[in-house]
Amino acid sequence: MEQTGDTKQPCETLDDETLFMVSQTFKALSDTTRIRILHLLSQKECSVNEIADELSLLQSTVSHQLRFLKNLRLVKFRRAGTTLYYSHDDQHVMDLLSQAIHHACHD
Numbered sequence: 001m002e003q004t005g006d007t008k009q010p011c012e013t014l015d016d017e018t019l020f021m022v023s024q025t026f027k028a029l030s031d032t033t034r035i036r037i038l039h040l041l042s043q044k045e046c047s048v049n050e051i052a053d054e055l056s057l058l059q060s061t062v063s064h065q066l067r068f069l070k071n072l073r074l075v076k077f078r079r080a081g082t083t084l085y086y087s088h089d090d091q092h093v094m095d096l097l098s099q100a101i102h103h104a105c106h107d
């Protein structure tokens with residue numbers, strides 16, 4: 001998985017841009033629908049229809065959340081004919097999500 005940001009200097013000091021990005025990252029993970037979508041995309045690539053079917057969501061809801069996640073470069077898509085297939089695009093954030101799920105499930 002290609003990573004963005006690894007070519008930058010390590011974030012030794014929290015400048016305003018870094019603080020903003022960190023808060024955006026947690027904002028992305030602060031919505032139950034986005035969590036479900038990212039968790040599904042951690043397992044497989046999906047079209048909007050497949051996400052809507054698997055998670056029992058409206059397509060408009062899925063599209064809205066995918067735009068949000070795409071803007072933060074947490075998901076990407078490839079086009080096959082008229083269908084867009086979405087996948088996750090940042091292993092750091094998927095690791096954060098996995099850690100949070102494990103945290104929620106342990107004793």
Ligand SMILES: [Zn+2]
Nearest residue numbers: 102103104106
């Ligand atoms: Zn824990």
